[in-house]
Amino acid sequence: MHLSYCTNVHPAEDLDGIVRQFDAYAVAIRRHLDADVLGLGLWLAAPVARELAADPAARRRLRHELDVRGLEVVTLNGFPYEAFQAPVVKHAVYHPDWTTRERLGYTLDLARVLVDLLPAGADRGSISTLPLAWRTPWDARRKEAARRHLDELAGVLSTLERPIRVGFEPEPGCVVETTAQAAEALSDVDAEWLGVCLDLAHLACAWEDPGEALDRLAAAGLPVVKVQVSAALEAADPVGAADVLRRYVEPRFLHQTRSALGPAADDLDEALDARLPGPWRVHYHVPLHAEPAAPLTSTVPVLRAALRELIRRDACDHFDVETYTWGVLPEEARPRTDADVAAGIAAELAFARNELLMGVAS
Incomplete structure (x- = not known):
């Protein structure tokens, strides 16, 4: 299994x-973990991906x-196109x-770059991407255009010198939000090259059971190309937790909120204003190793159950820790220095490594 952390946090x-961020963060993280090699889930914005693809x-x-x-790359995050930390x-991320x-074009640039970054012993590379589009506007014409591009993507991937697979990442609010929607929307893709990137925070926000979700993907013949090891914010009683929840309202990212009873909002402030019935899960990636401020919790139990199921089924071998929200956490939890960020990411990776090892042992 390959374990990495996603550099879209930088x-x-x-x-x-990008080279400077290796020195500012990745080398320090590797030393924290006392590891000979550290995996990076590298994020390359579209302009630099284009430059690299054109220049051997x-x-x-x-x-x-x-x-x-001492860094290696087997997976790239191809979801944000550029300016992800603006x-x-x-909605610009979609x-x-x-x-x-x-x-x-961006995804093919990434694939061509990844061919030359893969370690010699890696069986394959993976790229995660958005689940087709935001849910609106979406019609037959747009669906057909997306399908043509997916067919062309698979065709080019099949010609590359090293195997590279692309995983579409179900996310709240998108055309593909759940594994059921993935099974339907991706039913005709070439599963040798295309599949699903399973983000565990998104899985939790959809209130999906991990075992049932994996059964659904397997029945559809869709491989889990990559797993993003992430945890979402949870509020059992959002009315009672409203003051604490408002500390997580921030202007950079969407924090889609889903009630277990069905009601939904596209951002956390909208959910608070609408007083959606609880319990809630909020698309806010929180550090894996540290519980959020009480009375909030995280969806780490869903993460843990999903990893156990994935390992038991031998369903995936690329695991990427993706907590991109360090810079927008509430003030009391936000790291102050580059060294603080590196220490936090190292603690997350240690947590994820331990969970994976426990899954193997069980």
Whole structure:
């Protein structure tokens, strides 16, 4: 199994900046963990992905910078196109979507880069991407455009020198929010190259049972290409927890909120204003190893159950810790320095590593 952390938590979007973030964070994280090699789930914004795909020398430089620091890459995060740590992201993260050739081109650029980054012993590489599009607007014309692009994607992947698979990541509010919707929307894709990226915070927000979700994907013939090891925010009594919940309202990211009873909101402040019935799960990735402020909890129990099921079924071997929200956590939980960020990510990776080892042992 490959364990990594996703670098979309960092804002760098050019090659020099990406190399600097290796020194600022990744090397320190590797040392915290006393690991010979640290896995990165590398995020490359579209402009630098395009530059790297077009320039073999730039790819060789990136590979060298990884190797000399004891870093390796088997998976890329291809969901955010660019500017993921901008002051306001919200719905912009879903554009361009799979109805556009820009999204296809970006993903193929990533695949070509990943071919040259894969360690010699890696069986394959993986790329996660958005679940087609935000749910509106969506019609037959857009659906057909997305399908053409997915077919073209699979065709090009089949020609690459190393196996690279792409996983579509169900997310609240999107065309594909649940594993049932994934099974329907992706029923005709080439499953040798395309499948699902299972984000465990998103799975929890959909109030899905991990075992049933994996059964559903298996019945549809959809492989789990990649797992994002993440936890969402949970409020058993959102009315009683409203003051604490408001500390998690922030302007950068959408925090889609789902009630176990069915009502939903596209952002946390909307859910609070609408007083949706509880309990709630909120699409707010929280640090895996640290409980949020009481009376809130996290969906780590769902994460734990999902990892056990995935390991028992031997369903996936790429696990990427993706907590991109360190910079927008409530003030009392927010890291102050680069060293604090590195220490927090290292603690998450240690937590995830322990959970994976416990799953193997059981």
